[in-house]
Amino acid sequence: MVTIDAERFRDSFETYSAIGATEQGGLHRLALTDADRKARDRFVADLREIGLDVRIDAIGNVFARRDGTNADAAPVLIGSHLDTQPRGGRFDGQLGVLAALETLRTLEEEDIETERPIEIVDWTNEEGSRFQHAMLGSAVFVGELGLETALAMTDADGTRLGDALERIGYDGEHPVRSHDHHAYLELHVEQGPKLAEHGASVGVVDGVFGIRWLEATIHGETDHAGPTPMHARHDAVATAADAVSEINALPNRLSTDAVTTVGRIRAEPDSINVVPDRAEFTIDVRSADDDVVQTAAERVAAELAAACERHRTTYELDTVWETSVTEFAPELREAVGDAAATLDVAHERVVSGAGHDAKYLSRIMPAGMVFVPSVGGTTHNEAEFTEWDDCVAGANVYANAALSLAGDV
Ligand SMILES: [Zn+2]
The missing domain is CATH 3.30.70.360 (Alpha-Beta Plaits)
Known part of the structure; x- marks a missing residue:
């Protein structure tokens, strides 16, 4: 088992929450704007600081890889998205990326080897607010949406997505999908009130409506x-x-x-x-x-x-x-449930009412999610809130589930 550094996790949450911060305590960080570029730059710098090679694909998804002991093994993919809704909250998307970053920092710091490589990702334009296709980066990744079609999409001002990517320097040279992955695991806020109402810190997500x-x-x-x-x-x-x-x-x-x-x-x-x-x-x-x-x-x-x-x-x-209904892979639900049980974190099974990148990913690899509570179910709103203890509990469950999927050596 591993334990994340709760203070470091909090520090990075505060650092990223300052990028595109609104006066009411939310985040306004629309995809491929200057605020999104700053968050991406911070993310790339953080990944390089722990010695990881960063690669950007042709739709601007940001990846980095931590090697495993078996170079031939398919990597475990972890992450979420850094873009937000207009005047959105600080937890939607960002918390999942930072839980994945904290997972890698913890493995590095504790010198833990895994059999499989672990790759981290920040997906482009998940919110579908500026460019109106939700979960766009992962849609291109799984082949749901063609790369050229996506690059040609325009925002309300007529700016092409491809031009917006180029302007912020995230028109990457890597192919959108160059290799297979073993599994995808994403942490996200529930965006509904059930976990908070039931006093559970973690949701083991069975699937999506x-x-x-x-x-x-x-x-x-x-x-x-x-x-x-x-x-x-x-x-x-x-x-x-x-x-x-x-x-x-x-x-x-x-x-x-x-x-x-x-x-x-x-x-x-x-x-x-x-x-x-x-x-x-x-x-x-x-x-x-x-x-x-x-x-x-x-x-x-x-x-x-x-x-x-x-x-x-x-x-x-x-x-x-x-x-149709998405059912997440049993082995991922089990990995999340086992981690929560071992860590003695109050958890329950939930089904997501909202779409997520994990929904698209589940089409091409076993995928799963960890939810943390959203107080009052408030989301896409500056008042979005998750108790910090639940964020930490969720990140610990997430890190250990990712570790078990990657094979603790
Ligand atoms: Zn989200």
Whole structure:
């Protein structure tokens, strides 16, 4: 077993938290901006300081390798992301990168040899905020997204991602994926309230929710807001309002974990004194069970049909994106659970409601995650907070799980 240096871990957390710091105690460090470059530069300098060779790939993912005793063995990959949401928190992503860095520092300091090499990574543009593809660096790494397509993406100002990478000096020369890895392990904040509510310091992550995105369009008829009596209307917004409240009530009737969100809504002709003839809204459906996601989507259609009948309107419903439930590898769940048990850290199994780089990585290698609690579930918010004792407990579980995967010699 190894024990991380909690004080050093805290120091590096404070150092990185100063890069892109906001007045309200959060972080504003959008991908490939000057703040992201400063955080990356600090990361590269820290890796070189412990004697590691750093390599940057063509999409700007930063890697470094600590050799194992068996040069032919596939490395264990550890890490997360340093970019943040606009006025985001200090823990999302950054804590995982720093737990991985602290793991390598601890192994170096204690002269611990592993059979397999261990590689650390900072993934590019995980948040998908500046360039709108979440988990972009890992998506290119696993082949979900083509390199050229990714480099050609533009931000809201029309800046190409490839140009942004070049500007900050992170248009690396290494191929995006040059060799196989044994496994990927990522520490992250839960971003939900369960662990904190249950008093657990660590979550052993079983997998990631299945997600389906739907788009509903309601068709009605325009009329005058004055002379047209209520019973004679075909009001698209009244239909939508009716349907949305039923859609938000669906999860309770389906399962304990299902969630539905209507996050965007638009009406036409968008005029104060016209009965609207068109309403469009999105529905995000998630659950740890793909069958529940399917049932929820069917129930959404049924609620729409019923609301249209009440308001004498019609609807269309399209699936615009979906991803099935991700199950993390049993051997990684076991490594994390064993480390938590050995260290006597209060832990429980959880399923992630949010996507993470580990979700993409699990397509090409065994992947797993360690969660630490998010107080109140607050995230993508400057007030995001994790008790420091839980950060340390999580980092210790993480370091020991990584060590067991790499093979303590
Ligand atoms: Zn994150």
